[in-house]
Amino acid sequence: MRGKLLVVGFGPGSFDHMTQAAKDAIQNSDVIIGYNTYVDLIRGLLNGQQIVRTGMTEEVSRAQEAVRQAEAGRTVAVISSGDAGVYGMAGLIYEVLMEKGWRRESGVEVEIIPGISAINSTASLLGAPIMHDACTISLSDHLTPWELIIKRVEAAAAADFVVALYNPRSGRRTRQIVETQNMLLRYRSADTPVGIVKSAYRDREDIVVTTLGRMLEHDIGMLTTVIIGNSSTVNYDGLMITPRGYQRKYTLGDDIQPLKPHQRLQVAAEPWSLEAQQGAESGPSVPVQPATSGPWTGGLGPLSGTGAYEGSPAGVSVAEREPAAGEASRGAGSAAAAVAEPVSPLALALEALWLVDSHKGTAEPSGVPSAGEAAAPWLQQASAFRRQEILELAVSPGLAEKKLTSAQLMLLADVVGEEGTIEYTPHHQMLVRIVTSEPSEAVSRLKAAGLLLAPIGDVAQIKACDFCNMDKADSVPYLEELQSRIGGMKVAKELRIGFNGCGMACYGAVKEDIGIVYRREKFDLFLGGKTVGRNAHAGIPVAEGVEPEKLLDTVESIVRKYADEAHPNERFHKYFNRVKELEGYRHREVPVFKIENAICGD
The missing domain is CATH 3.30.70 (Alpha-Beta Plaits)
Incomplete structure (x- = not known):
C-alpha cells in the first residue's frame, strides 16, 4: 500500500487563519511530525495520532522519519508554521526523496498544502506594506553563506524592493541584523517606515511601527518578522502603506478622472513604461515623472497644460515641467532636453556627494561626470x-x-x-x-x-574560575597553555570548556561541554555536559587523576577532532553520543528524568 506525505503549512498559528485543507490533513493523518512548538500550536486538532516531535535544528531527522513512515504505508502530516514552501519543510522533504530515487508515479504520494506565510500575516497587521514588489530574505546563515545573504540584501535595497526579513536575530546571531540595517541605509532614508511583528495572530502578538534608523531599538528575535518599506512607503496613522502607483494616472481625491478609460492604457499615459522608453529612442523624448503632484511625487509640480496627451508629433506627447525655484536645468534647459540626454544614477549620486563635501570646504573637482563619463576618479575624490x-x-x-x-x-x-x-x-x-x-x-x-x-561565535572558549582570588593558582599555567593551543579555534558549534582549580568546582566546569577539574596535582575530565534544556545534565566523568601534560594533549586532540569531524551545527554532546568514543573515553548514557511536555505558548 502506497503511503502519503502531506506537507502542511498551518499559517501563523491561530485556528482562525488555518485553511480547512490544513485542518483536514492534520486530523486525517496517522502520524504527525513536527517541531515541538508547532505540535503544541495544533494540539487542539489531535485525535489520537502518533506524534513524532523534535527540537529546533532537527529538520533532516524529521524529514527522514516522515519518509520512512510513509514508505511503511502510513499517511503522514509534516507540519510547518506559515507556508511549508517558504523556509518550511516542503523542499527538504523533496530533497530526501530525491536522495532515495523517488518517482512520482511509483513512490509515496506527496501533497503540499499551502498556508499563510509570515510576510502575509505580518503585512495584514501593519496595513498594506507589500502592495508593490516585495521579497523575503532569511538572515539565518546556518545553511546559507552570509556573503550571499548580504548580497541579496544589497540587491533588494538597490532595486527598491519592500523587504521582509525572516529569522532576523537569535541569541547567538546578533550581528546579521546590524549589518543588514547598515546595508539598507546605504540606499534608503533612515526615516523609511519599518514594521516589526512578533508572534502574529498568537497570544503574545506584538506590533511596532518604527523607522529604519531606529529599528534596532526594539525587540527582534526568532519569532519576529520585519518588513522594511521602499522609497514610497509611508507611515499613516501608525500603519505602513506602500502605494502601487495609482496616483500617477488618477486623481485619488476627485470623482471625475482627467483620463478617460480608453486613454489610461495608451503609451502616452504611461511615459515610464518600457514601450514608451523604446519609443523615445527613435522619436520624441518622454520624461519619466509622475503625471500629477501628490504625497508620493517627491514635490514635483503638476504637468503643464490640459492637452498633455494630445497633439504631439508622431502621436507621442512631451509633458514639460516648469523648473522649481532655484533649480538648474541641464542641456537645453528644458525637462524634455534633460531626458533626451539622461544622467546616470551614479553621476547624480556623485554630484550629491560633491555638494555635501562643498559645504565642508572640499575643493571642487575638475567636473562632475555626466552621462557616459568614467566616474571612478571622481568617486575616489569623494570624501563625504x-x-x-x-x-x-x-x-x-x-x-x-x-x-x-x-x-x-x-x-x-x-x-x-x-x-x-x-x-x-x-x-x-x-x-x-x-x-x-x-x-x-x-x-x-x-x-x-x-x-x-x-x-x-562557533569557537572554542575557555571559562575558568578565579582560583580563590589566586590563592589556589597552581593549575593556572596549564590553563594558559590550553588557551594558547585551542582558545578561539573554529568549531562546528559554540564549544565551552570549563576549568576549575580545585575539587569544589564552584564555577561549574562539570556542566560545560568539556569540564576540567584540578585535584591533587592532577586532573579529572568530564565530557558531554548539557547546560540548557529539560534534559540538562553534567558531563560524563571519563577520567580521574590525569597527568597534566597528558591532559593538555588529550583535550587538544578532542577539540581538533570535534572541529574536523562534527556535522555543521552539531553540539559537542551530540557529537560525543554519535561517535561513542574519544581518545579512548567511551560515551555512556546519562539518566534523564521524564518530564511532561509543557506548552510554551509561542
Missing part, C-alpha cells in the same frame, strides 16, 4: 563618507583574573563610544560591539590595557 565596520568580540580582564580596574573600564567606554554596546554574558565576559572605521586601532588600545580579547 568613510567606511565603518562593526567590530564584535568578547572582552574580559583575563582567564583567571576577574577584576577590572577603573582605568580599563574608562578605556572600554571610550573605545565603544555612543554608538557601540557592551553586554555582560553569563560566561564572565563582556560582549562588545564597536562601530569603527579603525578596528585594528580599537583592538590595540584594548590589548595595551591588559584586557583579554577573544572571538565569539
Whole structure:
C-alpha cells in the first residue's frame, strides 16, 4: 500500500487563519511530525495520532522519519508554521526523496498544502506594506553563506524592493541584523517606515511601527518578522502603506478622472513604461515623472497644460515641467532636453556627494561626470563618507583574573563610544560591539590595557574560575597553555570548556561541554555536559587523576577532532553520543528524568 506525505503549512498559528485543507490533513493523518512548538500550536486538532516531535535544528531527522513512515504505508502530516514552501519543510522533504530515487508515479504520494506565510500575516497587521514588489530574505546563515545573504540584501535595497526579513536575530546571531540595517541605509532614508511583528495572530502578538534608523531599538528575535518599506512607503496613522502607483494616472481625491478609460492604457499615459522608453529612442523624448503632484511625487509640480496627451508629433506627447525655484536645468534647459540626454544614477549620486563635501570646504573637482563619463576618479575624490565596520568580540580582564580596574573600564567606554554596546554574558565576559572605521586601532588600545580579547561565535572558549582570588593558582599555567593551543579555534558549534582549580568546582566546569577539574596535582575530565534544556545534565566523568601534560594533549586532540569531524551545527554532546568514543573515553548514557511536555505558548 502506497503511503502519503502531506506537507502542511498551518499559517501563523491561530485556528482562525488555518485553511480547512490544513485542518483536514492534520486530523486525517496517522502520524504527525513536527517541531515541538508547532505540535503544541495544533494540539487542539489531535485525535489520537502518533506524534513524532523534535527540537529546533532537527529538520533532516524529521524529514527522514516522515519518509520512512510513509514508505511503511502510513499517511503522514509534516507540519510547518506559515507556508511549508517558504523556509518550511516542503523542499527538504523533496530533497530526501530525491536522495532515495523517488518517482512520482511509483513512490509515496506527496501533497503540499499551502498556508499563510509570515510576510502575509505580518503585512495584514501593519496595513498594506507589500502592495508593490516585495521579497523575503532569511538572515539565518546556518545553511546559507552570509556573503550571499548580504548580497541579496544589497540587491533588494538597490532595486527598491519592500523587504521582509525572516529569522532576523537569535541569541547567538546578533550581528546579521546590524549589518543588514547598515546595508539598507546605504540606499534608503533612515526615516523609511519599518514594521516589526512578533508572534502574529498568537497570544503574545506584538506590533511596532518604527523607522529604519531606529529599528534596532526594539525587540527582534526568532519569532519576529520585519518588513522594511521602499522609497514610497509611508507611515499613516501608525500603519505602513506602500502605494502601487495609482496616483500617477488618477486623481485619488476627485470623482471625475482627467483620463478617460480608453486613454489610461495608451503609451502616452504611461511615459515610464518600457514601450514608451523604446519609443523615445527613435522619436520624441518622454520624461519619466509622475503625471500629477501628490504625497508620493517627491514635490514635483503638476504637468503643464490640459492637452498633455494630445497633439504631439508622431502621436507621442512631451509633458514639460516648469523648473522649481532655484533649480538648474541641464542641456537645453528644458525637462524634455534633460531626458533626451539622461544622467546616470551614479553621476547624480556623485554630484550629491560633491555638494555635501562643498559645504565642508572640499575643493571642487575638475567636473562632475555626466552621462557616459568614467566616474571612478571622481568617486575616489569623494570624501563625504568613510567606511565603518562593526567590530564584535568578547572582552574580559583575563582567564583567571576577574577584576577590572577603573582605568580599563574608562578605556572600554571610550573605545565603544555612543554608538557601540557592551553586554555582560553569563560566561564572565563582556560582549562588545564597536562601530569603527579603525578596528585594528580599537583592538590595540584594548590589548595595551591588559584586557583579554577573544572571538565569539562557533569557537572554542575557555571559562575558568578565579582560583580563590589566586590563592589556589597552581593549575593556572596549564590553563594558559590550553588557551594558547585551542582558545578561539573554529568549531562546528559554540564549544565551552570549563576549568576549575580545585575539587569544589564552584564555577561549574562539570556542566560545560568539556569540564576540567584540578585535584591533587592532577586532573579529572568530564565530557558531554548539557547546560540548557529539560534534559540538562553534567558531563560524563571519563577520567580521574590525569597527568597534566597528558591532559593538555588529550583535550587538544578532542577539540581538533570535534572541529574536523562534527556535522555543521552539531553540539559537542551530540557529537560525543554519535561517535561513542574519544581518545579512548567511551560515551555512556546519562539518566534523564521524564518530564511532561509543557506548552510554551509561542
